[in-house]
Each structure stands twice: as structure tokens, then as C-alpha cells.
Amino acid sequence: MSAQGDPSGFRTGLRGLTTRGRSFLAAGVAAVLCSYLLGQEALLRVGVLLAALPLAAALLLLRTRYRVASGRRLTPHRAQAGQEARVHLRVDNISRVPTGLLMLEDKVPYVLGPRPRFVLDRVEPRGFREVSYRVRSDLRGRYPLGPLQLRLTDAFGMCELTRSFSAADTLTVVPQVQALPEVRLAGEWAGYGDSMARSVALAGDDDAVPREYRHGDDLRRVHWKSTAKYGELMVRREEQPQRARATVLLDAREIGHRGSGPASSFEWAVSCAASVGNHLLERGYQTRLLTDNGTQVPAPNAVGAGGSVSESIGLLLDSLAVVQHSQGSGLARAEEVLRLGGEGLLVAILGSLDDEQVANLGRLRRRAGAAVAFVLDTGTWAGLRRVFPDAGDHESDRQLRLLREAGWTVLAARAGDSVAELWRMADRHAQSAGDGSPVHKGASA
Template sequence: MAKADKPSGLRTGLQGLTTRGRSFLAAGITAVVCAYVFGQDTLLQVGVLLAALPLCAATLLLRTRYRVAGGRRLTPHRTPAGQEARVHLRLDNVSRVPTGLLLLEDQVPYVLGPRPRFVLDRVEPRGFREVSYRVRSDLRGRYPLGPLQLRVADPFGMCELTRSFAACDTLTVVPQVQPLTSLRLTGEWAGRGERNTRTLALAGDDDVIPRAYRQGDDLRRVHWKSTARYGELMVRREEQPLKARATVLLDTRELAHRGTGPASSFEWAVGCAASVGVHLMELGYQTRLLTDTGWSVPGTGNGAATVGESAGLLLDTLAVIEQSDGSGFQRAEEVLRAGGEGLLVAVLGELDEDQLARLGRLRRRAGAGIAFLLSTATWAGLRPVLPDAPDDQATRRIDLLRDAGWIVLPAGSNDSVPDLWRLADRSAQGPSRRRADHGPDAPKTPQPGRAPQWGPYRDEAGS
């Protein structure tokens, strides 16, 4: 709750005069002047009455003793792009006298829609009124709501005074998260979330073996060979599950994307990173977000945050992420060099030879790698490949990434993340399919007279 500021001063009252009040005041002054010039006492009385009416209304509003308090509540505070959120406003009359005519207006960015306005006729002493309105944005981001403005008017409509509340709220519009299916990936050191690898440890993850006996340790864990060797009672380490790790690499380079607004390739990449990141967290992965600039957002760690809190942190970060002016993945490679084991999922734009080489090195530092390779030309309204002019460069990029061990998922503007994600399940691809894609006789470019192909998975995506 926040209380409205109470304006004071005659100047404030005069500034609050409405068109009707200013007209009455001008007419009254004119009548007084004419009465003085022509010596008409009756006209003088009329002029004084017309001029005094708006002045009395302004003085009455300035001297009102009732106080009001306002509050705002968002449901929810975090909403996906393209979906509505509801804003609830509450106005309390904390004084002992009823209010007059009130006009509520909330300050809302134009992206969320027009400014909402509500008219409240009368609020009884110690009473309250509640109103609500809806906001919606197709653009992700953080949008301030408020401050709430209250306009107090007199019964004759001569004067209106605006009182502002200080409290503001923030609505976070996050990328849409699409549900994905669980996959089984070969080469993944930690496996799926429910198939955690087990490692040997002692009472904690940081202990080493063998260690000395501690009071309270189970005597059945005594390691007699180590005890005889070291001359003191030693105990065995116990098995503890090792947390599966994953990294979502998002290509934010401005030169790697095309298109503008919600229909750009960059917004598709942000939505893809959000869906994959939340999905991996739900599977039990310790997931972090990494960009080409080397900026990293950690996920769940040591049980300090729940999956919901980590997913919320990821989505809040992606809600305000912007394109960078970088040209490569050098900084991302430095971050992964310090600890890049586990699953690596990359959402990539346009690539050159140096970037392809760096991505090959990044893949060798991970247990398994999945690359969403965006055909940014489709977001610019261009056809990627013509039947008589195959895109050899795009096919070569796909082949180089696959040779480096990546599972490549070519993506166009009409492709959906769930459909492409299902194609990453290597267990769903038969031996004949893999031989056809990676064998010595596999075609490297589309054949003349055939529809253009971005890769061996393109037909399966229904593109």
C-alpha cells in the first residue's frame, strides 16, 4: 500500500481547473470588468458569482481531509510472450469522510496496451474499491507498471487535482517455453536425469579416500587393508550420485542473425534456449546458460535452489538478453575450458570457418553435443536453396559439425523446437539411416531435380 501525495497551494488549485472551471473564471472576470465600465451593479454580482465558483471548488479540493491508499498486484509477475497477465488495483479510503468522484489512471508502457482508466463515484469511510485490467506483450522484456495516478474532482466538474502514488511494479515477459520429449543420447557421460552416474565418495563430495575413522561412522565401512597399511582405523568411501551437467550455448552475435522483432532468428534462438534449458532442468541436469560473450548464468548447484527457482532465473535472464557485437566464440571456449564436461546444446546462427573450428574444439570438451543450426536466410524472406543451385556452403557447415561429433539440427523459420528436438534422439534412427547419412556414399549436395535439403533430418521435420 502507498499513500497519495496531497497537493497544496493556490497555484496548484488554479492549475487543476478544468475547461469548465477556466471558462467560468474567465466569464466572471469579464463580467466584473464590464460592470465596472458600464456601472451595472447586477452584472457585478453575476460576475463575482461566476468567478468565485471555480475558486471555491479548487479551495475545497485543496482542503479535503480524506486520505486514500493504493496498491497493485500482478498475476503472474512472470508471463510468457504472447500471453496475458492481469493487474489488480486496490484503493482504500483510510479517512473518516467519504470521497468524491475519483478517476484512476495507471502508467503502462505502450507495448503493453493503452493506459487503463477507471471512474469511482464514491468510496465510503474505511472502505475500498478493487478494479483490474489485462496487459499483453509479444516482445519479451521487463516493463514497469506505475505509478498509479488518482484524479480528484469536485461535484461541479470545475477542478481536478492529480495525486500520484510512489509504488511501482515490474512485469517480466519471458520467452515461450515449449514442452520437449526426453531423449537418450549416445556419448553422454552423465546420461539422463533419472539415470545418474554413480561415483565413489566419502561423507561428502569433497572427501578423498581412504580417510581416518570418525566418531559415528559405521564399523561395517572399516577398510582393513588401509587400516593395516596406515596403522590407524580407516573407513571406505560410500557411493553418491554424481550430478548430471549441461550447458546451453546461445549465439547472440548480431551479425549471425537476420530479421527484426518477434519474427527474427534471434528471438527464435532465445525461445529455443529457454525451452531446452527448462527441459534439462526438469530432467535433473545442473544446467547453465552460456553466451558467445563468455557470460554465464549458473543453474541449480548443491541443492541451493529448486528447479523452479533455477528455471525462473534462466527465463528472467533470457527476457532481457540482447544481441552482442562479438565475432566469435573465443570467450565461450575459455569458459568451457575451465569446466565444460557434460551435455552441450548450442543454438547457432551464421558461421564461418574459424567459428566452425572453435565449435569443433568446444564439442571435444563436452560429453555430447547438439547444435541447432539456424538458416537465417529463411527469416529474411529468402529461399535457402534453389533446385538448380544447391547450397553447398550450408551443406558443408553441417558436414563439418557432424564430423566434429555434433548432432546437427538444421532449423528454418517454419520449424518448431519440439519437432527438431525429437530428431536428436539417436536411438530413434536406425542403422541404415545412419549409414545413409554418414557413409562413404552419402550425398553431400542435393541432386538436380530434387527438392533442396538442409540436412539428413530435414524431411523428418516436415519442412
């Protein structure tokens, strides 16, 4: 992007006069008037000089013919909440004359901090200057950076003109992601494999389905039974490794969460979904994010949904960076999506539930190869159980018991709990050493 120092119109220069320039101009006009009233020629010369200085500075600034280009670079483009990102600015003088004093101001949202300002001295022809500043946000989201504003001033500080570049960038602040340990879940298999005897959790591409013959196919792969059935030459598909599927269900209902801001139960749930989704994608799972209103990421049949692991992680985190509360009262839409295609590993991050929702989740468990539920004790985020943190809620305990009886691996989460520690408790070997019901530890309500 570029800005040119040749604005049209002398009025623009007059509007750009600084307080100093206006004071000089006013003093010069006053001195000229007094010279006529008092008949003092010396005072007239002083007044003309005082008035001519700011006007000459404005005219000189208007007639400046240098061109300035600017670029911006973010490191990183995608930052976690609470993590600093650095913005690098570069200003190039692409004209043949040196610049004067330049003042830069980049426009940033208030949640990222104050607007950064820089003063650059003379930039030689074809030269450049680089500056940088840091931004940080505890709130996830997408924040625009720019456009960059350039202020031109003369050597005496009499006149100042502002020019804005057109380009802007976007900083994406994603939820905090915790590294999760490797665990083996009840009914779960690894992300990749080639065994046809695996459970329905894999649900990979069907390698036994033949396809039509194409020029160049090996005739030894002709599937004669299908050829006789369809009346045209059919060949067997090439064997491909199956890929396990996983669904991360995020309960975003506003009525299902408590607290506000970064310390709310909803933000903990979003961070949990990001951590689990990132972990499963790194293990080779074909992972999708599903919210309570039925939204899926990546969308069904989306172009590029089968990209690299890094691209899939980026898509997941970008979606979680902007996810907001839903106004729904139940999980019906998400349950419908899972009924149509809920095979594989199911990890649900749930807020407050009622008995009907617990019963529906119990029925959905039958379609999944493995099912893990993070059930948030949202009252601890609202500070309702600080006096007696070990006092059990009989209604919540009953719901957790029903989910376990339906086959879910239930992890009860409280404010301050670590996602990694809860995930470790889901290990089937750790559960087999006990009664199969993970015991909550380390709650800091």
C-alpha cells in the same frame, strides 16, 4: 503506498482548475467588470457567483482530508511473449470521510498498450475498489508498471488535482517456451542416477573424497588410509546421488543472425534456448546457460545456484528475457569456458558459422558426453530462399557434415520450424533407423 488529499498552497488549486472552472472564473470576472461599467448591481451578483464557484471547488478540494492507499498485483509476474498478463489494482479509502470522484491512470510502456484509465465513484470510509486491465507484448524484456496516478475532482468538474503513488512493479516478458518430447540422445544419460560407472556426462560430486572428522560422525565411516595420509581423523562422505550436467550454448553474435524483431533468427534462437533449458531442468539436469561472450547463468559459485527446479527455471528465463545481441565475431570466449568445464550434455544454438568455428566446435565435442547442435539457416529468416526452399547451400551442407563427422547431432533449423519437431529428430533411436543424419522436414521458408 498512500496519497493524501491535502496539498499546500492555493496556487496549486488554481493550477488544477479545469477548462470549465477557468471559463466560470473568466466569466465571473468579466461580469463584475461590466457591472462597474454599466452600473448594474444584478450583474455584479451574477459575476461574484460565477467566480466563487470554481474558487470554492478548488478550496474544498485542497481542504479535503481523506487518505487513499493503493496496491498492485500481477498475474502472472512472468509472462511469455505474446501472452496476456492481468494487472489488478486496489484502491483503499483509509480515512473516515468518503471520497469524491476518483480517476485512476496507471503508467505503462507503450509496447504493452495504451495507458489504462478508470473512473471510481464515491468510496465509503474504510472501503475499497478493485479494477484490472490486461497487458501484452510480443517483445521479451522487463517493463516497469506504474506509478499509479490519482486524479481528484469536485462534484461540478471545476477543479482537478493529480497525485502519484511512489511504488511500481516490473513485468518480465520471457521468450516463448515450447514443450519438448522425451528423447534419448547418443551418449546421454538420464538426469539423476547413482551408478559410478556412468560416462563423464554425469560429472557429479565426488563421493569417494573423504573429509575431516566432525563431532558426532559414526566411527564406522573412518577412512583409515586417508587418516594415515593426512595425519588426522578422516571419514568417508555420505553417498549422494549424482546429478547430470548440461550446458545450453546460445550464439548471440549480431553478425551470425538475420532478420529483425520477433520474426528474426535471434529471437528463434532465444526461444529455442529457453525451451531446451526448461526441458533439461525439468528432467533433473544441473543446467547452465552460456553465451558466446562467455557469460554464464547461473554464474560460477553463485549463491543459491543449487535452488529448486522452479527457481532455476525462473533464473534462466529471466536471463533470456533481457539477453541482447553481442558484438563479437567468434565463439572463443565460450569455447574457453567449455574447455575448462564442459563435461556433460552440450546443446548449442548456433547462427552462421565459418570454417574455423566449425573446427573448434568439432574439438569441443570430445569433452562432452553428448552434443546437439541447432544450426540456423539464417538466410531463410531474411527471405533469401523462398523461391527454391529445397535448394541446398553447398557451403552450409559441408559445415553440417563436418559437425556430424565430429560427433555432433546436428539439427538444421529454418524459419518457421518447430523446436519440438527438431528435438524429436535428435532421438538416437530415430537416428539409428536411418543414416544418423536427421533429415530436415517441414521447413517453411
